[in-house]
Amino acid sequence: MLNSVTKKFTDKSTIRQFEFVFYCDCCEKPVVPVTYDFISGFKDKVFLTGDEREARAIIYASDHKKAYERANIEARFELNKCDLCGDMVCDDCIIFDADLNGKICCKSCYEKSKKGE
């Protein structure tokens, strides 16, 4: 599995739905929940044969991986990347400042730069 865009994320996926929640690297606020339905064709069947169950598990695992990759791409668009440390942060944690010469940075980098580090 590829690394999550944010340092922290939660996988809340169930057999019916894939759900991933991404958290701001700076304030850890949950910022981007992404959900996709799991459509296997077996979903609404209550009794599955052993083979069907196995097939569903394989489809589920592969769809789960794809859903996770897509969720990461979506999260990347929703968040802001700090030009200094590369953290992915929410709109509340990103600073636009004249001193940064058109760059953007997260709150913690901004505070560090203000201290003259």
Ligand SMILES: [Zn+2]
């Ligand atoms: Zn934040």
Ligand SMILES: [Zn+2]
């Ligand atoms: Zn930063």
